[in-house]
Amino acid sequence: MWNLIRKDLILGRWTLIVNGSMALLAPFILLIPDEPPPVILYVLYVGLMCTMLPVSLIAKEDKFSATAFTCSLPVTRDDIVTSRYLGGWFIAGGWMAAVLALGLLAPAVRDLWSNGAGGALLGGLTMLGLTIAIVIPFTIRFGMNGLLFGLVGLQVLGMVLFIGALATGGLDGIERAVKSVIDAVGSYHERVGPAGFAVTVIFGVALLNWVSWKASRRIFRTRDL
Amino acid sequence: MDDLLVVERIRKAWDVVALEDVSLRLPPGHIMGIAGPNGSGKTTLIRLILGHIRPDGGAIRVFGDDPGLSGRAIRSRIGFVLDRPISYEHLSVTRLGRLVADFYADWDEVEFQRLLDEFELPGRRRASALSRGMRVKLGLALALAHNAELLVLDEPTTGLDPVFRRELLARLSAIIADGRTSVLFSTQILTDLDRVADFAVFLRGGRVVFSGPKDDLLDRWAIVRGGPELAAAAGADAVRGIRRSRMGFDVLFDDMDAAKPYCDGPAVLERPTLDDVFLLLGSKESQ
Amino acid sequence: MYIYDIYSMSTMTGDLDTPETPRMRVILSNSSSEPIYEQIARQIRAQIIGGELEEGSLLSSIRSLARDLQVSVITTKRAYEELEREGLIDTVGGKGTFVAAQNPQFLREKRMSLVEEKLADAVSEARLVGLSLDDLSEMLRLLAEEE
Numbered sequence: 001m002w003n004l005i006r007k008d009l010i011l012g013r014w015t016l017i018v019n020g021s022m023a024l025l026a027p028f029i030l031l032i033p034d035e036p037p038p039v040i041l042y043v044l045y046v047g048l049m050c051t052m053l054p055v056s057l058i059a060k061e062d063k064f065s066a067t068a069f070t071c072s073l074p075v076t077r078d079d080i081v082t083s084r085y086l087g088g089w090f091i092a093g094g095w096m097a098a099v100l101a102l103g104l105l106a107p108a109v110r111d112l113w114s115n116g117a118g119g120a121l122l123g124g125l126t127m128l129g130l131t132i133a134i135v136i137p138f139t140i141r142f143g144m145n146g147l148l149f150g151l152v153g154l155q156v157l158g159m160v161l162f163i164g165a166l167a168t169g170g171l172d173g174i175e176r177a178v179k180s181v182i183d184a185v186g187s188y189h190e191r192v193g194p195a196g197f198a199v200t201v202i203f204g205v206a207l208l209n210w211v212s213w214k215a216s217r218r219i220f221r222t223r224d225l
Numbered sequence: 226m227d228d229l230l231v232v233e234r235i236r237k238a239w240d241v242v243a244l245e246d247v248s249l250r251l252p253p254g255h256i257m258g259i260a261g262p263n264g265s266g267k268t269t270l271i272r273l274i275l276g277h278i279r280p281d282g283g284a285i286r287v288f289g290d291d292p293g294l295s296g297r298a299i300r301s302r303i304g305f306v307l308d309r310p311i312s313y314e315h316l317s318v319t320r321l322g323r324l325v326a327d328f329y330a331d332w333d334e335v336e337f338q339r340l341l342d343e344f345e346l347p348g349r350r351r352a353s354a355l356s357r358g359m360r361v362k363l364g365l366a367l368a369l370a371h372n373a374e375l376l377v378l379d380e381p382t383t384g385l386d387p388v389f390r391r392e393l394l395a396r397l398s399a400i401i402a403d404g405r406t407s408v409l410f411s412t413q414i415l416t417d418l419d420r421v422a423d424f425a426v427f428l429r430g431g432r433v434v435f436s437g438p439k440d441d442l443l444d445r446w447a448i449v450r451g452g453p454e455l456a457a458a459a460g461a462d463a464v465r466g467i468r469r470s471r472m473g474f475d476v477l478f479d480d481m482d483a484a485k486p487y488c489d490g491p492a493v494l495e496r497p498t499l500d501d502v503f504l505l506l507g508s509k510e511s512q
Numbered sequence: 513m514y515i516y517d518i519y520s521m522s523t524m525t526g527d528l529d530t531p532e533t534p535r536m537r538v539i540l541s542n543s544s545s546e547p548i549y550e551q552i553a554r555q556i557r558a559q560i561i562g563g564e565l566e567e568g569s570l571l572s573s574i575r576s577l578a579r580d581l582q583v584s585v586i587t588t589k590r591a592y593e594e595l596e597r598e599g600l601i602d603t604v605g606g607k608g609t610f611v612a613a614q615n616p617q618f619l620r621e622k623r624m625s626l627v628e629e630k631l632a633d634a635v636s637e638a639r640l641v642g643l644s645l646d647d648l649s650e651m652l653r654l655l656a657e658e659e
Contacts, residue, residue: 003327003328006327007324007327010316010320010324011316011324068272068275068277068307068309069307071275071276071277072275072276072277072300072303072305072307073300073325073328074297074298074299074300074301074303074328074329075297075300075328076294076295076296076297076300077293077294079297221293221294222279224239224277224278224279225272225277225278254575254585255585255586256584256585394582395582398578398579398582398583398584399579401575401579401585402575402576402578402579403575404575419542420582420583420584421578421582421583421584422584423584423585423586438584438586439584439586440547440548440549440584440586440587440590443547443548444547444548444549496545496547
């Protein structure tokens with residue numbers, strides 16, 4: 001398992017270095033405006049940059065159809081899938097932690113954390129988990145191009161829905177639906193308290209990743225490379 | 226002894242060609258060559274055997290297990306040389322070796338270094354800067370350094386100069402001399418099978434047109450070249466192909482003794498070359 | 513359509529010297545109409561009958577012979593099988609293939625049949641050029657005296 005992750009690290013070292021350095025710049029970019037942003041925005045931004053690391057590795061592997069080579073090595077297909085999840089968490093999570101820790105060296109960034117640190121970390125974690133859980137099975141099934149098409153498709157679909165809602169005056173309905181979800185989350189938050197809420201979210205993200213991992217293994221076993 | 230590789234009635238629609246009803250068996254210590262033109266299904270077959278793609282029907286067993294699902298222990302007994310450039314080519318030869326070594330429990334680094342020397346592969350050169358022949362050698366070195374018992378090579382001779390090809394085929398026959406290791410390779414060049422191959426498989430349009438010991442073809446089969454009266458041979462059991470020639474007909478027999486009676490008068494009997502067999506096999510008089 | 517190999521070797525020599533194996537020389541021709549396994553069997557047979565390969569000496573294994581001659585294992589196996597059938601060699605499981613103990617009478621017969629074969633060739637050649645039996649005997653006598 002670790003040899004697969006190590007292989008990805010070695011093969012993608014330049015991609016990792018470039019994307020990783022960009023993530024390192026995140027704290028400084030956010031400090032450019034006069035008004036410091038809320039910490040959650042900062043964490044989400046760093047998180048976004050860091051999730052790009054494993055995604056770009058998968059993209060690279062997919063683009064050069066290196067999977068055929070990997071599959072000829074003494075590893076099972078299950079191993080390959082598992083290594084993508086473990087590697088994804090390891091690389092994105094590890095680098096995110098490192099960048100956030102490095103950011104603390106700058107006093108201005110340290111100040112950001114004075115308010116809402118817990119929620120920000122939870123938000124970052126959720127984004128990381130969601131990205132991994134969605135991107136990996138999607139690329140395994142449809143390839144990297146499939147993922148890009150999927151993202152574009154979702155945007156188009158969103159726009160169509162939005163325009164449709166505007167035209168039919170259903171915008172209020174959407175707004176109400178979104179608002180009711182937010183309210184439900186909010187009231188749940190109040191009921192279980194911050195700790196309980198965090199546990200629920202972490203559990204949810206973990207469950208989603210587990211389901212996604214199971215599904216990916218199933219898909220990959222019969223996929224022609 | 227158990228066959229290292231068993232392919233039974235495989236079907237697979239993939240790329241442009243569909244494999245239909247392909248079967249083969251490869252015992253330990255032998256070389257099997259799969260020959261056919263582009264688009265005959267060679268690469269599809271190799272990829273099925275390596276487990277890259279899954280058959281639509283039939284079964285494949287490598288060391289007794291389904292190659293698509295087999296575990297590490299079995300997969301480490303397979304060595305492979307793919308026809309497409311492997312994608313990790315920005316790495317140096319030595320680095321690539323270290324990377325692959327990581328996956329094999331019985332990797333022999335001393336042997337790998339020895340092979341690099343023997344093949345005159347520069348360890349510090351990027352894999353992408355190697356010539357086609359060097360690349361095949363690198364693939365071979367990687368496969369041999371982990372004591373593979375089944376070597377699968379996809380068109381290793383394509384694009385190589387004759388000297389290099391001869392060298393490679395000699396190397397293959399040295400590999401199987403231990404009586405344990407077998408080699409399976411595909412090629413567009415029929416004469417690659419002339420010497421060292423024990424078993425020949427001819428593919429055409431996704432179907433096996435011949436599969437068996439190569440010596441049977443060269444020593445037992447016969448071609449009779451003669452006049453129009455040879456058309457009478459068309460229905461004979463031993464006839465495997467018949468084709469109109471300028472003088473009359475060329476007829477391919479799978480049994481020299483059966484061919485002799487047709488050889489009276491001006492007709493001549495010849496031992497076929499592999500090219501002759503491939504061209505004549507399955508052809509009908511009308512063509 | 514296909515790339516045909518224009519580089520075709522006319523002969524291939526395998527000089528098979530190892531400490532244990534005596535000198536055994538096989539030269540193969542690709543252009544001969546004689547099947548490769550017969551070429552191998554014929555040359556080894558001649559060396560056994562001619563005494564170059566002595567009784568009890570170890571021959572190259574099927575596999576190393578195939579490797580050295582660059583032919584298929586099936587080919588060398590077939591050649592050895594033929595020699596074995598003729599009683600010229602013995603394969604001892606796990607030990608290797610040896611030149612069989614030759615009965616002197618049997619060896620003599622074999623050699624005689626070799627002489628006969630060559631004479632038959634000479635006779636048919638002589639017929640082609642219209643030599644009479646007397647001319648041929650005379651030629652043979654001269655040759656024998658020359659030695």
